Amino acid sequence: MIKPYELPRTVYGSEEHQMFKKTIEEYFKTYVLPYREKWEEQGYCDREAWLKAGELGLLGITLDPKYGGMGLDFSFSALLIEEQARYGAAAPAISMHSDIVIPYFEKHGSDYLKEKYLPKCASGELIGSLGMTEPSTGSDVQAIQTYAEDRGDHYILNGSKTFITIGYTSDFTIVACKTDKKKGFKGISLLVVDSGTPGFTKGNPFHKLGLKASDTCELFFEDVKVPKENLLGGEGTGFIQMMTELPRERLTIALGAIGAVRGALEHTVEYTQERRAFKQPICGFQNTQFKIAEVATKLEVATAFVDKCSELLALGKLTPELASMAKYHASDMQCAMIDECLQLFGGYGYIWEYPIARYYGDARVQRIYGGTNEIMKVMIARSVLSKYFGELKAQQKARKLEMASRN
Ligand SMILES: Cc1cc2nc3c(=O)[nH]c(=O)nc-3n(C[C@H](O)[C@H](O)[C@H](O)COP(=O)(O)OP(=O)(O)OC[C@H]3O[C@@H](n4cnc5c(N)ncnc54)[C@H](O)[C@@H]3O)c2cc1C
The missing domain is CATH 2.40.110.10 (Butyryl-CoA Dehydrogenase, subunit A, domain 2)
Incomplete structure (x- = not known):
């Protein structure tokens, strides 16, 4: 049931999406969360979790069925990424494998590479x-x-x-x-x-x-x-391929960001209604209420932008600039809002056994990988100030030619 303060997600509106969400829930609750601490200790996730994901059709969601994929549109992948982040499950890194590595093969691979790697990528027998x-x-x-x-x-x-x-x-x-x-x-x-x-x-x-x-x-x-x-x-052609694929990678980071904030908010709402101070639940303090209102609002606003980007990606129309905005804005929002949530847990927020600590630790890298948020701003600014950068490039080219003619 959608709550009155939540955005209706038309992007996940169909019955198929709801059924898929149940499969995702079963997978994470049965095959991932019970093993999370073990994997954290060893520093990697066991292969069984990948194989189970393959069995349930969670790898290669958008991959052509002729290579063992599900042939679904990107919104199903988006739902998986968001839900995984909502559960606070860092592993298995399905989106790296399914939404980054597999598309490289699908779009740029020869028939030989596609046939050799893709079916086993979809089953989880091969991880890339x-x-x-x-x-x-x-x-x-x-x-x-x-x-x-x-x-x-x-x-x-x-x-x-x-x-x-x-x-x-x-x-x-x-x-x-x-x-x-x-x-x-x-x-x-x-x-x-x-x-x-x-x-x-x-x-x-x-x-x-x-x-x-x-x-x-x-x-x-x-x-x-x-x-x-x-x-x-x-x-x-490697550089061009990477630049072509990066918008999808950046959108997956934005999706992970909104999923993680949703999960962190759910835990915070629960905790602040139970924890008492000065003879009242801590959610009775206006500061707590304002912080929770702020997190919920910023999350829904970011969600609207990210949903639009998901739709554009499915149509093949997501530009690098919009993907950069989604990545930079959603990951900045994630780090700031999870920090606010953690504060409401007091000392317990700093203890690893409390899920909010994990959300906090997992959030920080989102502003770094997939291109740092500073690089995102460089790309956005280059596009917004295209006239200035165009002239600058022309000047540099002219200077280079002049130097060459002098030598
Ligand atoms: C957990 C994790 C997983 C990762 N996974 C992968 C992976 O699977 N594959 C992969 O290839 N890489 C991966 N990375 C690497 C990641 O993409 C890089 O760390 C990131 O792109 C930044 O590069 P760098 O670390 O060399 O930082 P640098 O490029 O050295 O940057 C250092 C600082 O300088 C700033 N800076 C650099 N250039 C500019 C500029 N032009 N303008 C303004 N500021 C600038 C940066 O924003 C940053 O703050 C991962 C990193 C981490 C931490």
Whole structure:
């Protein structure tokens, strides 16, 4: 039942969405939440959870059924991402696998790659990760140094990646690398590298501030032989592919943000009605009421924008600028509102056994990964101030030509 202060979600309005929501609930309550602490301790999630997700049709929701997917529209994926965040379940990192890695194969993969990887990705037998960030560069993707040297029918890959989500548990990684060092972003390509290939090694999962049940690690490539068939898309098209796929990734982060705030608010509403101070429930204080009103309002306002972006994505019309706005606004809102919720728990808010602490820890990275919120603002500003940036680019080009003619 929709509460009077909640936005009617037309995006999830159908009976199919309600049935799907029940499957999601069963999955998280039965196969994920009971194991969360174990996974947090070991720093990664067990494969059984992935296989169960595959069995229930939760992997590859938008993937073509001919590759074992569900063939549903993006709104079903959106519902899953939101609900997972509402439950405070960092693992398994389904959206990384389903909404980021799988679409790369679907849109840019050869028939060989699609047939080899996609059916097993949908069943959970194969888990994929995406390696863009390197120890020396994150925001500046063009500056990556991992290099694949052309050796005829294969490449020899050298370099390293860091902060790779499910890098430790994945069976393969899409690796962004340079295939031509002289061509700048036009020299970047994407290679599918299978775990276990000689020379491909992995660090242990990092000890993180949040998302503790989901592994994040370093990857190392030392003279790794990668067959040419594992090139995703054409040589030198990697940067364009990444830029094309990033709006979807950024929207998944925004969806996770609104789901997490909804979950945090539910816990806060419950707690503030039970906890007493000065002989009354703490929700009797006007400060508590105002904070809860603020969280509920900001959540619903952000939800309206994110829903619109989901609709646009399903229609293939989500622009990078709108996706950046959704990511930056929703994740900023998430961090600020969960901080307010935590405050209402007093000292208990700081204790890991209380769910609000987990929401707080998990929130912080949302402003960092998928492109930092500062980079989101750079992109938005470039578009809003396009006249200024257009002139600047023209001036820089003219200066370059002048210098070249002098030399
Ligand atoms: C838990 C986690 C999971 C991740 N998962 C993945 C993954 O699966 N795959 C992957 O490839 N990467 C992943 N990342 C990496 C993430 O995308 C990067 O950390 C992020 O893009 C920032 O890069 P950086 O850490 O190198 O920071 P830097 O680029 O060094 O930035 C440092 C600071 O400088 C600011 N800055 C940089 N450039 C500008 C600019 N032009 N204008 C203004 N400010 C600027 C940044 O906003 C930031 O505040 C993950 C990171 C974490 C923490």
